[in-house]
Amino acid sequence: MCEKYYTLSMLWWGDHLFYDAFTDTLVFPLKDEHQINMSYIDPMTLWDQMWRLRQMTTAREINEIWRMHIFDDVTGKWDRHARDEEHWAVGFTLSGASFIRAFSFMHDKTGDAVWKSRAELLRDHVWSHRNTTTNIIPDVANTCYERGEDYYLRLYTYCSTPGTWVPMLVYCYKTFDDTEWLDQAEAISQGWLTYAYDPAAEAFYKFIRIDGVYAPDYPDVESDYSSFWRDKSNFRNSSSIGLGLLDAYEISRKSFLLDGAKLIGDKLLTSEPRSDSSSGGYHGSYGEYYAAAINIMMRLHRITNDQRYLDRAIFMANHAIAWLWNDTTKIFRGHYYHGYEIGDGTDKLCEVLVDLDSYIERNLIIECNDDFREDSLLIGKWKEQYDERTSCWIDTLSSGKLVIRDENAGGKMSIRRSFPKAASDQYLRIQFSLNATRMSDEPIVIEINDDSGINALKISAGLVDGNYQWIMNNGQINPTGQQCVTGQAYTFELAIRGQKANIEINGQSVLDQLSINNNLLSHNLSEIKLQTGITSTANIEFDWIKVDYSAEAPNADAKMLWKLAKDWLVKCGNVNPQMPQLSPQIWYKFDETSGLTAVDTQEFANGTLYNFPLDNIQWIDGQYAGALSFDGINDWVDIADIAMSDFHNKTICMWIKADSVPTTGFILGTRTNYRIYIHINPNMTLDAQLTNMPIFGTAGITAGEWTHIALVLKDTVDGFEAAEFYVNGELKGSASGFARHSGSLIGANLGSYGGGLNSFAQVVIDDFRIYNAPLSEANIVWLASSPADLNKSGNVNMIDLAILGQNWAGDI
Known part of the structure; x- marks a missing residue:
C-alpha cells in the first residue's frame, strides 16, 4: 500500500509513484502524491482479477479513487494525483478514462446506480470542454490550480487522448446500454479524423489545437507526426487511435470509422518496427506496441479479408520474436535495450501472438x-x-x-x-x-x-x-x-x-x-x-x-472406425448399406443418467427398470452416448405389453457388449406360448429361438466389443412367419413355418426370461429399437455399420474408407 498518510488505503501505481517488484520498494518517492494511469494496461482485466482475489480491497481502492482524485463532485473535475488538499496539478483525460472504467466496473459488480452517475459526471465534464465545432476534446479539461486557466494542455490534444477516451466510451456503452456513450465516441473520432490527419504526409499529427488547427509551437513535442512505435519515452503514437477507431467501428458500423482505421493499417503495411541500435538510448520498439500493431492488422483482415493485413501481422509477430525473445532464458523482454527491468506489454504481446496463431488456424477449428x-x-x-x-x-x-x-x-x-x-x-x-x-x-x-x-x-x-x-x-x-x-x-x-x-x-x-x-x-x-x-x-x-456432433460415431476411436468400415466393405461388398426410411416404433436410447425409466423417444411405450441399484451406476457410456448395464443377477427391463401385441412383420435390433458370461442369459425374453428369445451363452456366442422352433443363428462375439444384433420377422405368402438373425450385419441363421402371432405378448423384457423370472443376462445394451416392418438386409447392414458412414450419405462405401484413410491413417 501507499506510504503517504493521506493515501494509506490506496495501492501504489502510477507514473511518478509506483511499486518496484524487484526491490519491493516504492520507486521514485520524490513526489508527495499518488498517481493512477491505468490506461497503459488493460484496466478491466486487472480490476476483475483483483475482484476475484479481494473484493473488499478492490471496492475500497475504487472508492478511494473517487474520494482522493475527484475533487469536485459537482463539476467532475479530477486530478491524476491524489492530494490531501485542493492543490491539484493536472487532470489528464487519459487518467479520467481510467477512473471511469473503474466506476463502470463497480456498477457492473454491484448494480449501484451511483457508480453510473459518477462515470457520467466525468464523461460530461470532458464533453463540456470540447470544441463544439470540431468535437475535439482537450488533453486536460480541468482548470489547473498551479498553472492557471490558460494552461496549454487545455487548448491542445495529443493523439493518445482520443485513443484512450474513445475505447473507454465504447466500453461504457457496452456496460451501461446507453447510446450517449456511443454518440460521443463517434463524434470525437470524426473530429480527429477530420482535423488531425495530414493527407499529404499520410500521417496523423502528434498534437493539434482543439479548434482543429495544427500549431507547431506546441511546447512538448519532438516531431510533427505521431509514430506507430514507442521508440522514445513518449506514448503519443497512432496505435491507440487505430485501436479506438476499430473498437468504435465494431460497435457502430459507421463506414468513416473503418476508413480511418484503414488509414493507419495501410501505413503500417510499410512502417518498420524499430530495431536495436549500437548507439544505445531508447532505440527499439516496446512489446506493447508490437501487440497493438498486430492487433490492428489482424482485426482489419477479419473485417476486410484483405490478405495484406494478415501477412503484415505475421511479419510483425516474427519481428517481435526476433528482437524481444531470448531463447536462452525463454522470456520476452518489453524492450530490446532496457532488458528485463522493462516488462511493458509482454503480457499483451504474448496474448496477441496466441490470438494470431489461433486466427491463422481458424479454419481448422471444428469443435x-x-x-x-x-x-x-x-x-x-x-x-x-x-x-x-x-x-x-x-x-x-x-x-x-x-x-x-x-x-x-x-x-x-x-x-x-x-x-x-x-x-x-x-x-x-x-x-x-x-x-x-x-x-x-x-x-x-x-x-x-x-x-x-x-x-x-x-x-x-x-x-x-x-x-x-x-x-x-x-x-x-x-x-x-x-x-x-x-x-x-x-x-x-x-x-x-x-x-x-x-x-x-x-x-x-x-x-x-x-x-x-x-x-x-x-x-x-x-x-x-x-x-x-x-x-x-x-x-x-x-x-x-x-x-x-460426435456423440455417436466419432466417439469411437480410430481403430474401431477403421475396423467397422473395413469389415462391412469386405464382408458386405455385395450389399449397398441403406438407411431405413421409416422411424422405429419403439426406441430406447438409454441416454438417461438416472432414474428407473427407459424413455421411449417415440413416446409409444417406456420401459420400466426393476431391481437396478438406486445409485444409478447402471447408466454408463455406450456405443452411442449412454447405455444400460445389466448385472446378470436380478435386474431387468419390462417392455409394456401394448408394444408387443400382434407381433409379426417386425424387426428387433440393438447393440450389446459383454466382458464375460457366467451362465446363459436372455437378452430378450417373453412369457407366452409365442416365444421370442435372444440368448447370450458362456462360450461368448449368441443365438435366437422362436415359438417351438430349434435354436438358430449361433454366432461368436468378442468380449469387450460392441456387437449389433437384429431379429427380423417376416410374413410369408402361406400365412406363416419366417425369421432371420443378423450379427454385426451378417445373416447368421433363419427359421420358417411357424404361426403368426396375434393378441398380447405377455412378459416381454430385456435382460431375463419371462418378465424377471430367471436366466438374467450379464450384458450392456444400447440403442434398442423395434421397427413395425421387416427391414431389408441393406437396412440391417447400415444399422450395424452406420458409424462408418462418415460422409452421412446413407450408404457405406469406398468413399467412407477414403475418408478414414485421410483422417485417421496416422493413428492406426
Whole structure:
C-alpha cells in the first residue's frame, strides 16, 4: 500500500509513484502524491482479477479513487494525483478514462446506480470542454490550480487522448446500454479524423489545437507526426487511435470509422518496427506496441479479408520474436535495450501472438464448446453480418458471454459459426444458454443450417397475444406456451435425428419429433446463426454454446472406425448399406443418467427398470452416448405389453457388449406360448429361438466389443412367419413355418426370461429399437455399420474408407 498518510488505503501505481517488484520498494518517492494511469494496461482485466482475489480491497481502492482524485463532485473535475488538499496539478483525460472504467466496473459488480452517475459526471465534464465545432476534446479539461486557466494542455490534444477516451466510451456503452456513450465516441473520432490527419504526409499529427488547427509551437513535442512505435519515452503514437477507431467501428458500423482505421493499417503495411541500435538510448520498439500493431492488422483482415493485413501481422509477430525473445532464458523482454527491468506489454504481446496463431488456424477449428471466456470472435471462430448501430462482442470478464446488441429497428445483427465436419449420422446435439435483456417485435432468431443451403431448424422469440413466446419451425408455437421473459436465462437442448428434432427448454421437453426442413443425416451441419429480427431492437447475451456432433460415431476411436468400415466393405461388398426410411416404433436410447425409466423417444411405450441399484451406476457410456448395464443377477427391463401385441412383420435390433458370461442369459425374453428369445451363452456366442422352433443363428462375439444384433420377422405368402438373425450385419441363421402371432405378448423384457423370472443376462445394451416392418438386409447392414458412414450419405462405401484413410491413417 501507499506510504503517504493521506493515501494509506490506496495501492501504489502510477507514473511518478509506483511499486518496484524487484526491490519491493516504492520507486521514485520524490513526489508527495499518488498517481493512477491505468490506461497503459488493460484496466478491466486487472480490476476483475483483483475482484476475484479481494473484493473488499478492490471496492475500497475504487472508492478511494473517487474520494482522493475527484475533487469536485459537482463539476467532475479530477486530478491524476491524489492530494490531501485542493492543490491539484493536472487532470489528464487519459487518467479520467481510467477512473471511469473503474466506476463502470463497480456498477457492473454491484448494480449501484451511483457508480453510473459518477462515470457520467466525468464523461460530461470532458464533453463540456470540447470544441463544439470540431468535437475535439482537450488533453486536460480541468482548470489547473498551479498553472492557471490558460494552461496549454487545455487548448491542445495529443493523439493518445482520443485513443484512450474513445475505447473507454465504447466500453461504457457496452456496460451501461446507453447510446450517449456511443454518440460521443463517434463524434470525437470524426473530429480527429477530420482535423488531425495530414493527407499529404499520410500521417496523423502528434498534437493539434482543439479548434482543429495544427500549431507547431506546441511546447512538448519532438516531431510533427505521431509514430506507430514507442521508440522514445513518449506514448503519443497512432496505435491507440487505430485501436479506438476499430473498437468504435465494431460497435457502430459507421463506414468513416473503418476508413480511418484503414488509414493507419495501410501505413503500417510499410512502417518498420524499430530495431536495436549500437548507439544505445531508447532505440527499439516496446512489446506493447508490437501487440497493438498486430492487433490492428489482424482485426482489419477479419473485417476486410484483405490478405495484406494478415501477412503484415505475421511479419510483425516474427519481428517481435526476433528482437524481444531470448531463447536462452525463454522470456520476452518489453524492450530490446532496457532488458528485463522493462516488462511493458509482454503480457499483451504474448496474448496477441496466441490470438494470431489461433486466427491463422481458424479454419481448422471444428469443435464448438464455447463458454466465451476467450475472445473467439476476434480469432475468427465466429463471423458477423451487420448494419449500422448493430454490434456484437465477447465479454471475457467473470463467467464470459457473447453479447448481441441491435439499436437499429430497420437492420439486423447476425453472428454465425461454420462447421466443416459432418454431424453424427445418428445424433446431433446443440445446446446453448441465452438471456434477452431487451426485446421488440421478433428479437431473437437461432438458425441451424445445412450445407445444401437450406435452413433446417429455426427458433425465435416473437409476440403471441401480447406476450413473447418461443416459436419453432414454420411458425409452430411451442405447445406448452413457454414464454420468453426479459432478463430470464433459458437453456436449450436440441437433439436432431434425421428430419426430426426433440427440443428442451430449461430441462423441460417442449417439442418431440418436430419436423425440420431437411435431413441432417444426408446433409452436413453447415452453420449456426444467431441474429436479431429485421424489424426489432434487442439485447441478447449467450452464456455458452456447445455442439456435439460426435456423440455417436466419432466417439469411437480410430481403430474401431477403421475396423467397422473395413469389415462391412469386405464382408458386405455385395450389399449397398441403406438407411431405413421409416422411424422405429419403439426406441430406447438409454441416454438417461438416472432414474428407473427407459424413455421411449417415440413416446409409444417406456420401459420400466426393476431391481437396478438406486445409485444409478447402471447408466454408463455406450456405443452411442449412454447405455444400460445389466448385472446378470436380478435386474431387468419390462417392455409394456401394448408394444408387443400382434407381433409379426417386425424387426428387433440393438447393440450389446459383454466382458464375460457366467451362465446363459436372455437378452430378450417373453412369457407366452409365442416365444421370442435372444440368448447370450458362456462360450461368448449368441443365438435366437422362436415359438417351438430349434435354436438358430449361433454366432461368436468378442468380449469387450460392441456387437449389433437384429431379429427380423417376416410374413410369408402361406400365412406363416419366417425369421432371420443378423450379427454385426451378417445373416447368421433363419427359421420358417411357424404361426403368426396375434393378441398380447405377455412378459416381454430385456435382460431375463419371462418378465424377471430367471436366466438374467450379464450384458450392456444400447440403442434398442423395434421397427413395425421387416427391414431389408441393406437396412440391417447400415444399422450395424452406420458409424462408418462418415460422409452421412446413407450408404457405406469406398468413399467412407477414403475418408478414414485421410483422417485417421496416422493413428492406426
